[in-house]
């Protein structure tokens with residue numbers, strides 16, 4: 452039940468597809484963080500964090516200790532490397548399905 | 552690719568929310584309210600009255616007097632209070648009636664709706680929450696270093712009424728990579744979103760379209776690096792670095808709005824330009840005016856689309872589109888009770904758009920437009936010459 456209420460059942464299905472479709476769990480090779488990732492192409496990446504994963508990320512913890520705190524735009528380079536690795540190892544498939 | 556026939560897709564217009572967003576809303580430049588007069592502000596389907604007390608502190612109350620409904624925005628500031636034009640009841644910034652000059656005492660229940668106020672970057676903010684929570688000062692937008700000093704031009708501030716659209720249309724822009732080419736005449740060469748907590752950010756590099764002359768986002772001689780963050784539902788700070796023929800200018804653009812109904816809002820934008828070293832005041836002001844003009848044009852380009860489009864609850868996306876569903880999920884946190892905020896509305900989400908294919912196509916399209924124009928130009932020249940000959 453959302454604030455902007457869909458009027459069609461199919462919209463709920465669309466929301467599931469675009470929000471959760473094909474997300475794969477990827478574990479960081481350097482810390483305990485596990486995130487959900489989708490890669491539609493070599494250059495595209497979607498990363499869904501959870502509060503728990505954020506708490507595990509040592510790189511983010513280090514950045515948070517800086518004056519001014521962690522810059523929100525910064526990705527975790529270790530996690531990004533782990534994602535690349537998952538692609539090379541064939542654990543994470545690259546490619547889109549009909550636009551999602 | 553399969554060519555199986557699929558059913559025609561229906562647009563789900565959805566139903567607008569039954570409330571207005573929780574969060575800080577900017578009313579404009581704080582000093583404009585400090586002229587000793589009551590000011591009228593339309594927001595959240597209400598009329599508000601805003602005034603400064605004798606110390607310059609700004610107050611915001613519901614605009615209608617709780618006595619007999621007099622319009623406080625047409626009243627008078629008397630001391631620290633706003634006096635109603637109908638029977639002179641005096642209302643304080645804390646929402647209580649302080650005095651009824653003709654009465655022995657003030658009824659204890661004489662209390663009206665008040666909005667907590669705060670100032671940031673020379674702008675006035677009010678806290679709005681349909682649940683009536685106390686203002687959350689921790690999530691006020693940040694102070695922008697040096698912006699009120701001589702290092703920047705003073706805010707150039709503008710207001711525009713938008714009718715026929717819910718303000719979420721404006722928010723959707725955050726994730727909309729391709730509209731920058733079609734609506735704002737710029738090539739986004741890189742495009743990234745990060746949503747986390749109460750912030751949503753767009754990172755974009757772009758350059759102007761050479762076939763369009765100067766539009767909202769600059770011409771072919773300029774490249775733009777832009778970081779634009781929403782702090783809460785209605786206030787965005789956009790840090791821009793414009794490189795014009797190797798000459799870099801830092802511009803700060805504020806983009807904020809006040810919802811006035813579920814299908815209208817007041818858009819406000821403000822621009823401050825970091826004064827380039829070694830330029831005289833006149834040149835600096837000229838530069839600031841040009842940027843104000845061009846970003847103003849940028850908003851008008853969006854408005855033309857909003858005024859004619861349909862609301863869509865079920866956008867159909869392609870691979871090159873930004874994460875509009877995730878953006879809307881983030882935005883929804885402001886429309887539910889605080890206890891109803893789901894983790895996924897505030898969890899960090901990163902999305903890098905692949906702009907490769909789009910840029911290939913756009914480069915070719917622009918080249919073709921320029922070629923055709925040159926050809927038409929030379930035909931026109933030849934015709935003109937022929938006419939002149941005859």
Ligand code: FES
Pocket residue numbers: 616617618619620621635636637638639640
């Ligand atoms: S209505 Fe305001 S004083 Fe009577």
Ligand SMILES: [Fe+2]
Pocket residue numbers: 724730734735853
């Ligand atoms: Fe736009």
